[in-house]
Amino acid sequence: MKVKVLGCSGGIGDKLRTTSLLVGDNILIDAGTGAADLSIEQLLKVDHIFVTHSHLDHIACIPLLLDTVIGLRINPVTVHATKDTITALKQHIFNWVIWPDFNEIPSKTQPFLQYHEIVLAQSINLGETTITVLPANHVVPAVGYQINSGSNSLVFSGDTTSCDALWAVVNKIENLKYILIETAFSNGELELAKVSKHFCPSMLADDLDKLTVATEVFITHLKPIDSQVILQEIISSSVNRTCKMLINGQEFTL
Ligand SMILES: [Zn+2]
Numbered sequence: 481m482k483v484k485v486l487g488c489s490g491g492i493g494d495k496l497r498t499t500s501l502l503v504g505d506n507i508l509i510d511a512g513t514g515a516a517d518l519s520i521e522q523l524l525k526v527d528h529i530f531v532t533h534s535h536l537d538h539i540a541c542i543p544l545l546l547d548t549v550i551g552l553r554i555n556p557v558t559v560h561a562t563k564d565t566i567t568a569l570k571q572h573i574f575n576w577v578i579w580p581d582f583n584e585i586p587s588k589t590q591p592f593l594q595y596h597e598i599v600l601a602q603s604i605n606l607g608e609t610t611i612t613v614l615p616a617n618h619v620v621p622a623v624g625y626q627i628n629s630g631s632n633s634l635v636f637s638g639d640t641t642s643c644d645a646l647w648a649v650v651n652k653i654e655n656l657k658y659i660l661i662e663t664a665f666s667n668g669e670l671e672l673a674k675v676s677k678h679f680c681p682s683m684l685a686d687d688l689d690k691l692t693v694a695t696e697v698f699i700t701h702l703k704p705i706d707s708q709v710i711l712q713e714i715i716s717s718s719v720n721r722t723c724k725m726l727i728n729g730q731e732f733t734l
């Protein structure tokens with residue numbers, strides 16, 4: 481089973497895209513601007529969108545994806561998210577002001593969009609893939625996800641700052657192969673990282689000390705203007721394991 485990175489930047493411009501991962505051919509984890517690179521044929525196959533949190537860089541393409549596929553699909557697209565995130569999507573996006581409420585058209589009984597409320601530690605089985613909801617610590621309610629093929633697991637932190645609860649769960653994943661974790665800011669932006677509940681390299685180093693299992697670590701969500709600085713700071717910091725930059729278009733086999 482493959483996980484393809486459609487977007488992994490903290491911004492846009494040039495070839496940068498915001499967060500989205502394609503799992504197999506019918507599951508998206510977040511739908512930032514990276515999801516816009518899918519063909520219409522690929523968009524039509526997306527049955528499930530797992531949302532980490534309500535921030536725009538992670539949901540920007542959900543309204544437009546739905547608008548593109550309506551009328552071409554028989555079954556609704558399912559958005560899996562926590563209660564808080566669903567409430568935010570309903571109140572601030574699908575509110576008939578920013579975008580139509582696809583949860584009630586063409587009818588409330590057969591909508592184009594259906595919500596599935598998820599809770600921490602819940603596992604959702606979709607064919608050969610199991611997606612488990614992980615803790616995160618962000619400025620709005622947020623979660624991460626474990627994508628488990630049965631053979632291997634990939635953990636995606638979503639947006640988070642230091643989160644002991646995340647490591648407690650991750651350290652128990654026996655088939656863990658990859659972690660994708662955010663580092664949005666450079667060390668010079670430590671205060672901004674704290675206030676917006678993201679990581680900077682020094683904070684990441686402290687948290688990766690809590691990771692006790694063997695796994696490959698990939699860094700995502702770098703602010704474009706500081707990406708080279710962040711990269712250098714991670715390389716030269718006291719991070720106790722090798723970290724690689726996540727690259728757009730990268731594929732993981734689980
Ligand atoms: Zn965020």
Ligand SMILES: [Zn+2]
Nearest residue numbers: 535537538639
């Ligand atoms: Zn973000």
